[in-house]
Amino acid sequence: MPRANRHYVPGYIWHITHRCHKKEFLLKFAHDRNRFVFWLGEARKRYRLQILNYVVTSNHVHLLVRDQGATNCIPSAMQLLAGRTGQEYNQRKERKGAFWEDRYHATAIESGEHLLRCLVYIDLNMVRAGAVSHPEEWRHGGYLEIQGQRRRNRLLDLDALASSAGIGSLPALVDIHNEWVQEALRTNDLGRNEAWSKSLAVGSESFVLGTQDLLGAGGKSRNIVGQGDLFVLCEPEESYGADFSLKN
Structure with missing residues (x-):
């Protein structure tokens, strides 16, 4: 299996995915x-990581961060997360061996509408998996906090999320976020889209071209695939098919 990418451009928004070793359900409890x-x-707190959304499933995690x-x-934060979660699990279960797959994957996400698309894609993860019928039913994620239903243990930087999404206020963010989620549920637009989790960058053509240039040699060898207003900087082994867009 190829080692997942860890290319970074400082100040970017990243969609990070990390799976448990051999896709085992090590987070099922x-x-x-x-x-x-x-x-x-x-x-x-330790690394001033801005968290814009997240979901913890039974065998992998999604993080939307800056x-x-x-x-x-990000490397320091992920080292802390992976190391401490794995250590605690192995100690509690008297288990040895890897808890996570070799590396996590980071995809650069453009701000604005593309950020909103990725945000909703993350929220709908457990609905896609058939575990719940609505993201509000899965408490190990950012949906409830975005919707103002979580008062304790807040993690998200909602001001940064609203600003990055191009939305002027938190009430407007709540309304738009809810509208997009409800529309996806109504139209059953729940398909898995590997562009959000297996590419190097997703956004407009200018954003993807700019990211490719900033990544230097790591980006120049990658292909750019586009459809409509959505462009993807692909990993070499991925094609993403003819239709990878998430409709609103």
Whole structure:
């Protein structure tokens, strides 16, 4: 299996995915998902990690984050998250061996509408998996916090999320976010889209071209695939098919 990419451009928004070793359901118990969320909060405090959304599933996690320009912020945060979650699980279960797959994957996401698309895609993860019928039913994620239904243990930087999405206020963010989620549920627009989790960058053509240039040699060898207003900087082994767009 190829090692997942860890290319970074400081100040960018990143959609990070990380799977449990051999896709095992090592996060199937709420206790272990709670511990991951705890360490996510610690990473936010220790490394000034801006968290825009997240979901912890039974065998993998999604994080939507920004590093605020600090080069080592995301690697340090992910080292803390992966290390402490895995150590605690192995100690509790008297288990040895890897908890996570080799590496996490980071995809650069353009701000504005593309950020909103990725935001909703993350929210709908457990609906796609058939575990719940609505994201509000899965408490190990950012949906409830965005919708103002979580008063304790807040993790998200909602002001940064609204600003990055091009939305002027938090009430407007709540309304637009809810509208997009409800529309996806109504139209059953729940298909898995690997462009959000297996590419190097997703956004407009100018954003993807700019990201390709900033990544240097790591980006020049990658192909750009586009359809409509959505463009993807692909990993070499991915084609993404003819239709990878998430409709609104």
